[in-house]
Amino acid sequence: MKKISIKLLCSAIITFICGSCSSLLDEYNPSGITSETVYNTPEGFETLVNAAYSYQRWWYGKEEGFSMAEMGTDLWMSGAGDAHPALTRYVNLQGNNPAILAEWKALYAAVNVCNAGIGRIDAAGFEEGLKTVRSAELRFLRAFYYWHIVETWGAVHLSTEETSGIVTEAIKTPVETFYSLIEEDLLYAVAHLPNTTADYGRVTAPAARAFLSRVYLSRGNDRAASDYATSVIHGNFGFALVNDYASLWSMANQKNSEVVYAVNYSADFALNDKSDPILNPLGHNRGSNSGHLLYIMKYDTETGMKRDLANGRPFNRYMPTRFLLDLYSDADSRYEGSFKEVFYVNNPSGSLALGDTAVYATRRAVAAQGEPYKLYDRNYIYNANGTVRDQLRYPTLRKYLDNTRNSADEAQSSRDVFVIRLAEVYLNAAEAQLKLGNLDSAAYFVNIVRTRAAKTGRVAEMQVAPAQVTLDFILDERAREFAGEQIRWFDLKRTNTLLDRIGRYNPDVAPIVRDFHSVRPIPQEQLDAISNKDQFVQNQGYQ
Known part of the structure; x- marks a missing residue:
């Protein structure tokens, strides 16, 4: 998907106004644009849909997203250059943390773009089939962003309506309400998205199914989690584990059979929002995937x-x-x-x-x-x-090394981010089956992943018996498979093991982490800006 500059009204929720969004996707650049003239033509509306996708790059492949999704777990400690040690070690983690503020703004701005599109798509002039697909994409993306919001901050603000100006009140919305909307949006996406796409980076029905299996695991609906995971595994969608685990990380093999959903970056670095104050306001002048720099x-x-x-x-x-x-x-x-x-x-x-x-x-x-x-x-x-x-x-x-960059000092990388790999779908199915008491089935799915991971001639050593499959084992297996892939903090939160596993396995952090760290602090800038400060308060445990 290509990118250009265009102005589009996409105000962020509450007091964070994103203003005029630029660097959206697709080749359409009329003059004299307002939100009304963009929204009511198919060509213009495509820029809104593509803008909704662009916000994924705020989290996936960015240092702030790595810090929030991998650090502060059992797997990682601060290197000497750690820019966000409060997230890695929980020392003085409060609402003034710049990574938390940047991601809060980005995720709510993304939701508002989705809300705008969902509310206005009927007037865009699409033929019915394409309208349904674009609506399903926007609803998937809204669910995707809200999942990151509710898992990160808990019961914060939820809205399904476009915000076009400054809103001074925020409402504490129950987590259950978030998940009801997320489930509704994802079921719509599953029902109306195509099974494949020629436009790499767009969401498909099997990707929505895979994400729904993750969501259902988060809510303890293990039967549904299993059903949606196995529907991807057995759905004849063309996915397969690559034979060699190491080959997943070759720059020449980014578009491979294991990728269920990815956030794509461009080999033309000028298209990656490097210096855009709206789509990349994080202050690092690195618009592409930054993972290659960090580990x-x-x-x-x-x-x-x-x-x-x-x-x-x-x-x-x-x-x-x-x-x-x-x-x-x-x-x-x-x-x-x-x-x-x-x-x-x-x-x-x-x-x-x-x-x-x-x-x-x-x-x-x-x-x-x-x-x-x-x-x-x-x-x-x-x-x-x-x-x-x-x-x-x-x-x-x-995993993120990139020898295709322009020079040894180049901070940008065109590497795509694998958000969902088929290996996750297998391990989602295994976890669900474990919780349902079906240890044979849980071991079956785990062993598929471990067979691929085995060195030549050592497959038998890598197989596990049903009695060996516990929640701890699955979390260990997910660590072996997904280390550094922006999912670990969510895994520990979902399984209520964050405090326990940090206590056992990360001695640098164990003395500091507390129960309330299972959600992040609400940005202080947000709390300062709202008028109903006595109702929308900081998450418990933070100042």
Whole structure:
């Protein structure tokens, strides 16, 4: 989907007015545009629909979204360059957090664009079939954004009407009301979206089904979660796990059979909202996928090393917990498919020749024996109790590395974000079957994922028996499969295990996290702006 600049009224909910949105998708750029002239032509209305998609890029592939969806869990700790340590460690996490404010504004602005489209589509002049499809897309997206809102902040404001001016009151809406609307919108999307699309990035009926399985898991409706997950698995939609887990992260393999739903970025960086004050106001001048910057250890100051395309630009934001590194058995290809331990000399120095090992940062305990390279083993990286000892050197998550960038210093990446992979659908089905008491079925779905993950000749070692499938096991399996993929915080929240698993597996955070951290604080800027401050109050536990 292509992008241009166009003006479109899309005021954000409550007091956050988004104003004139630019950098929307599709090639339509008439002069003298107002919301009325845009909304009442099919060509103009397409820009609204595409704008509704664009807001996904505020969360998926952005540092703020990674911080809110992966950090503050059992899997990640702060690297030396962590820009949002309050989200990683819960230290002084309050409503003035800039990442929380940016995502709140973006998600509510996105909802308002969806509401505007849903309310105005009848006057857009579409033929009936296309009108139904575009309406279903907007309703999916509204549900998608509201799911992120309600899971992140709980019972906050919900509206189904377009807001075209400043609104000074906000209403605390019950979580159940959010989910009733989310379910209604997603069922409509399932019924009216096509099964496939030639326009990569648009939502399809199986993607809506897959997301609905996630939503039903969130609400404890395990039968429905199982039914919708298996409808994708057995629906003959053309999805299949790729044979090699590591190949998922090849820049040449972004559009593969495992991707059920993705947020797409453009190889033309000018189309990725790099400096747009509306669609990318986050202040980083990085409009594309930023994941490639965030998980890399500080390798470029090591002897024999300099920054290059293959190894990435190390922002050194996040590092794995020792627990995460230990989750993978030697039979599991996902460790090598997910993490990079060795850096090879690209800047010869002294006895280190080009291609020699320069750095070995490993999860293993290794006794140094006079190697010419620098060794950072588990006992160097972590203290005996698992707390961090070195925030600079550690195994690097390789999933987002992008050697197709223009230069070693380029902060933009055209990598798409896999929002839903088929592997998640299998594990959703497994979790639902576990909760329904069907351990044989739960093990069956888990073992499909683990079979793909097994190294050559080691499939039998990777199989699990029904009695081994517990909620803890499934959460471990989801960690092995989805580490760093912007879903972990939601997994722990959904299963009511956030406090427990941080307490057991993230000793840097365990002394700080509390029950109330299962929702984020409402932005203070929002609370200051509304007139009914005695009714719309901060979430419990925050100041």
